[in-house]
Amino acid sequence: MQWPKSPAQISPICKRGTKSTPFPVIFCNNETCACLTDPSPLRLSVLPVSASGPATNLHCNHKIQKLKGLSSSSQGVWESVTGPTLQIKTKEVETVNHSTTVRLHRHSTDHVLSPQVSGMDGARKCNKRSNKKEREKKEINTQSFYRLGTCDLPHGFQISGRFARSIHRNLEVEQPTTSAAESVPKQPFVIGVAGGAASGKTTVCDLIIQQLHDQRVVLVNQDSFYHNLSEEELMRVHEYNFDHPDAFDTEQLLCCMGKLRHWQAVDIPNYDFKSYKNGVVPKRRVNPSDVIILEGILAFHDPRVRELMNMKIFVDTDPDVRLARRIRRDTVEKGRDIRTVLDQYSNFVKPAFDDFILPTKKYADIIIPRGGDNHVAIDLIVQHIRTKLGQHDLCKIYPNLYVIQSTFQIRGMHTLIRDAKTTKHDFVFYSDRLIRLVVEHGLGHLPFTEKQVITPTGSVYTGVDFCKRLCGVSVIRSGESMENALRACCKGIKIGKILIHREGDNGQQLIYEKLPTDISDRHVLLLDPILGTGNSAVQAISLLIRKGVPESNIIFLNLISAPQASDSPDMIMFTAVLHLQLVSMRPMSTIFEFFQFGLYFFQLLKSLADVSSNYQLC
Numbered sequence: 001m002q003w004p005k006s007p008a009q010i011s012p013i014c015k016r017g018t019k020s021t022p023f024p025v026i027f028c029n030n031e032t033c034a035c036l037t038d039p040s041p042l043r044l045s046v047l048p049v050s051a052s053g054p055a056t057n058l059h060c061n062h063k064i065q066k067l068k069g070l071s072s073s074s075q076g077v078w079e080s081v082t083g084p085t086l087q088i089k090t091k092e093v094e095t096v097n098h099s100t101t102v103r104l105h106r107h108s109t110d111h112v113l114s115p116q117v118s119g120m121d122g123a124r125k126c127n128k129r130s131n132k133k134e135r136e137k138k139e140i141n142t143q144s145f146y147r148l149g150t151c152d153l154p155h156g157f158q159i160s161g162r163f164a165r166s167i168h169r170n171l172e173v174e175q176p177t178t179s180a181a182e183s184v185p186k187q188p189f190v191i192g193v194a195g196g197a198a199s200g201k202t203t204v205c206d207l208i209i210q211q212l213h214d215q216r217v218v219l220v221n222q223d224s225f226y227h228n229l230s231e232e233e234l235m236r237v238h239e240y241n242f243d244h245p246d247a248f249d250t251e252q253l254l255c256c257m258g259k260l261r262h263w264q265a266v267d268i269p270n271y272d273f274k275s276y277k278n279g280v281v282p283k284r285r286v287n288p289s290d291v292i293i294l295e296g297i298l299a300f301h302d303p304r305v306r307e308l309m310n311m312k313i314f315v316d317t318d319p320d321v322r323l324a325r326r327i328r329r330d331t332v333e334k335g336r337d338i339r340t341v342l343d344q345y346s347n348f349v350k351p352a353f354d355d356f357i358l359p360t361k362k363y364a365d366i367i368i369p370r371g372g373d374n375h376v377a378i379d380l381i382v383q384h385i386r387t388k389l390g391q392h393d394l395c396k397i398y399p400n401l402y403v404i405q406s407t408f409q410i411r412g413m414h415t416l417i418r419d420a421k422t423t424k425h426d427f428v429f430y431s432d433r434l435i436r437l438v439v440e441h442g443l444g445h446l447p448f449t450e451k452q453v454i455t456p457t458g459s460v461y462t463g464v465d466f467c468k469r470l471c472g473v474s475v476i477r478s479g480e481s482m483e484n485a486l487r488a489c490c491k492g493i494k495i496g497k498i499l500i501h502r503e504g505d506n507g508q509q510l511i512y513e514k515l516p517t518d519i520s521d522r523h524v525l526l527l528d529p530i531l532g533t534g535n536s537a538v539q540a541i542s543l544l545i546r547k548g549v550p551e552s553n554i555i556f557l558n559l560i561s562a563p564q565a566s567d568s569p570d571m572i573m574f575t576a577v578l579h580l581q582l583v584s585m586r587p588m589s590t591i592f593e594f595f596q597f598g599l600y601f602f603q604l605l606k607s608l609a610d611v612s613s614n615y616q617l618c
């Protein structure tokens, strides 16, 4: 979408629900939004009002700023934006002295101004809307299969919700185009650090933060979310179990973490260990950051909190060391007497460690013995975080998602295959070249064995041997466009086929399959260049799993991924609210062309068959 060149072009004010207005960035519920259409100098400040949608939209201010930036005569001062509904108050403008509520129009604003349901909201929504069968179907645990490809992220494309996670976990995407990059919400990398009291969690976090000095990192302590004690509890504080999960206000913790994940600032309580109170010390403002670390004894206890984390670290320190440190800390720093400390330890701290903390160790991705003394572990963690920060936002969240690093060559190829003026020959040539890249990257994820060979000069060369038991499976028809590239890379590879008809009873039907009989012993490269609703992918993966292929042996190769306009429940699970709107806003012709990829490719290929002998028609 083109943005208006001058403020005057923003007029007329859009009415609620208008879909055809040329620049419907906003509509006003009382049609008094002159502040944004008035070409005279303005100073705007946005005051947060409570979000009317289920989640906040951080892109509101982004796009508005852009709008504002295009208007040379108007100035905007943005204080904060908290939701899809913003209240805009005009200041320093005598003629416009009212305040009005504006709502960002959802239907033609480059897809970024709509409220989003994501993360937990998305997952909950999914759960509500789907029946058990559908859930089972979609919750194929794709933890360990790879989906690999290059992908043009649709504008505003955000993967959210549980199904989206499972299906997109393994997507390899091209770096988004400029406009898409603007609309993909920034994703902080969330690290959870758990472990027994005084195990060295804070020390480990401090060391990580020190090493990441050039990044924006914030630390959130679970301690900040201790419930305030009632008068009665305070009177008998020695009987209170501070190590039980119920001692924490997990709902508030979830709320704060959710906001930080959506790039919003939060005020976090400061817990006072001496008075056992929250609120004695003023709250701490925590700004959104690239890395968020949540540290606490029970950071992994609640599955909803765990689900927010991209990396989980458990600090594993000897219980005696923990006790010794605790005694020192509680007596010296908290001013408690040794007897109280020991009583608390034997009555609550140790039992809770055994019952609630230690059992969460299994959720950890990394276990650090010796805490802060373990410099090797901390260096490796920092290295991993740096790698993640350098990656595409989606890869930070989905560990099995691989993005082929976008080069100008790759962007150039994507541009060519989208260009209506591209000749048949070039379309086939560049699609094939792009597919070849994806295939090569995919093959790079196969296991290998070490192999020694003798070189012609008689020396020993230690190299690797390719993984032998492979096969390709193409989803007919478009998947077949990837077969030549696979054959070119893997001599004599067996290729099976799956045909999924899109207009079955429930939107898709498996109508044909021809797979190698020993497929369960093979690594499978699943070929389908276009991901639309994800239905075909789900069908294909389910079939492979039914045939006994372990998920970890599936590598899904993709070229382009886009959500499809569909009213099916699958669609809802896949994309959540934003996606539905996004899709309806996308020019259907674009999607249509993508969905016709296979047809187009083979039609062109047939017409080129005389010219090019390189392609083997199936």
Ligand SMILES: Nc1ncnc2c1ncn2[C@@H]1O[C@H](COP(=O)(O)OP(=O)(O)O)[C@@H](O)[C@H]1O
Pocket (backbone or CB within 6 Å): 195, 196, 197, 198, 199, 200, 201, 202, 203, 204, 325, 329, 370, 371, 372, 373
């Ligand atoms: N490796 C270590 N060697 C010595 N003292 C340590 C070490 N790690 C932590 N400590 C001390 O132990 C106490 C508890 O450490 P801390 O990092 O606050 O643990 P936690 O956050 O798990 O409660 C602090 O007084 C800290 O200085």
Ligand SMILES: Nc1ccn([C@@H]2O[C@H](COP(=O)(O)O)[C@@H](O)[C@H]2O)c(=O)n1
Pocket (backbone or CB within 6 Å): 196, 197, 198, 199, 201, 223, 226, 242, 243, 272, 273, 276, 296, 297, 349
């Ligand atoms: N008022 C309180 C609150 C908590 N504790 C103890 O703190 C420990 C957790 O803190 P870490 O920094 O060590 O993670 C936990 O074991 C609680 O028993 C307390 O003593 N008094």
